[in-house]
Amino acid sequence: MAGVLVDPAGRVLLAQRPPGKHLAGAWEFPGGKLEPGEAAGDGLARELAEELGIAIGPGEPLTRVPWAYGAKRLLLDAWVVRCWDSEPRPLEHTALQWADPDAVDLALLAPADRAILQALRLPHRYPITPADLPPAAHDACAAMLRDALGRGERLLQLRLPLWPMEQVRALAGQLLPEARSRGARLLLNGDIEGALALGVGVQLKAAQLSGSERPLPWNQPVGASCHDAAELARALALGADFATVSPVAVTATHPEVPTLGWAAFAALAEAAALPVYALGGMSQADVQQARTSGGQGIAGIRGFWGG
Known part of the structure; x- marks a missing residue:
């Protein structure tokens, strides 16, 4: 699950992967793995509580991105979230930043997250x-x-x-x-x-x-x-x-x-x-x-x- 937090100004929250992790230093949308049998919305809420210290309101599905990092395959299910209860904190990341989606340099994002940003900023x-x-x-x-x-x-x-x-x-x-x-x-x-x-x-x-x-x-x-x-x-x-x-x-x-x-x-x-x-x-x-x-x-x- 990946959470695309969008604030009232239309900015999105990006998190920087910490040293020692795969793709360290790259920016991504916060989130993590679903537990076996866990519903998507529940897993997203749990992961964002663990990573950002927030409780979120209902999310809206944005896109699903199948990706492979070498032999490791994943399906990244991204949801837009517009309501949460407190200021996000980098509990598991090096840093956080709020950014205008159109101003984000795609080269700085983890490769799988680029499609999420494009899905957010491309029209229908x-x-x-x-x-x-x-x-x-x-x-x-x-x-x-x-x-x-x-x-x-x-x-x-x-x-x-x-x-x-x-x-x-x-x-x-x-x-x-x-x-x-x-x-x-x-x-x-x-x-x-x-x-x-x-x-x-x-x-x-x-x-x-x-x-x-x-x-x-x-x-x-x-x-x-x-x-x-x-x-x-x-x-x-x-x-x-x-x-x-x-x-x-x-x-x-x-x-x-x-x-x-x-x-x-x-x-x-x-x-x-x-x-x-x-x-x-x-x-x-x-x-x-x-x-x-x-x-x-x-x-x-x-x-x-x-x-």
């Missing part, structure tokens, strides 16, 4: 621009994306295959000040060089998942386009922050392509050690189904833009 919706927009629609596309930012979208992918690469980069640069002011993130589709130059994120295509190093710094989001467990494993090895899995349902553009369905999506999401968005035939009404199936939420095109 991931709109992708329509692929059939022509280059002449630059201004209309900019207005469409500004409207999306205005209505609260916080993760947007610029996928405009008909446009010259430089025009896509120019659009991203044009939108970047407003996106940053709203706490939103822009991702370019497949354009690692452009993402590096602009300081934005990238959505990697499946063919780009064969690399051996994360293509961007930890403060620039990396998404991965996946279709099966092997691609999800490659995305994790590459250090991706999240993945899309498709096609979950029938799409208007490719009705002949076989779909995964929710049961297969749920199996892939449960086995993945990073947040996963359902993609393909999604509408806003599918967010809860995706969440119930173990996903971070939904990604899509027509379901977000109405076209």
Whole structure:
């Protein structure tokens, strides 16, 4: 169990692993092992009492992260906790710190805890621009994306295959000040060089998942386009922050392509050690189904833009 304590200001509590422990010095979300037969909520309450000296109120499940440290395998079940009775103390850790989730350096976290932080700070919706927009629609596309930012979208992918690469980069640069002011993130589709130059994120295509190093710094989001467990494993090895899995349902553009369905999506999401968005035939009404199936939420095109 891992406890994600969130205070009224939206900060999260991180604990530093003590000397002599595995991953000493790394920061993590406090928690520990369930006892045999112990309910998740009870085990979380017991562990946080032992580690932080607090009694917590009810928690809310956030994500489950399967992980392996060498031969040691674990399933990290993370719950958000917003109510407790006293100031947490580092009874079993070297130190504690409260931090803005968006300001945390992922490189300082224990590897299994990175997915927990990403699940906390990633939204449940991931709109992708329509692929059939022509280059002449630059201004209309900019207005469409500004409207999306205005209505609260916080993760947007610029996928405009008909446009010259430089025009896509120019659009991203044009939108970047407003996106940053709203706490939103822009991702370019497949354009690692452009993402590096602009300081934005990238959505990697499946063919780009064969690399051996994360293509961007930890403060620039990396998404991965996946279709099966092997691609999800490659995305994790590459250090991706999240993945899309498709096609979950029938799409208007490719009705002949076989779909995964929710049961297969749920199996892939449960086995993945990073947040996963359902993609393909999604509408806003599918967010809860995706969440119930173990996903971070939904990604899509027509379901977000109405076209």
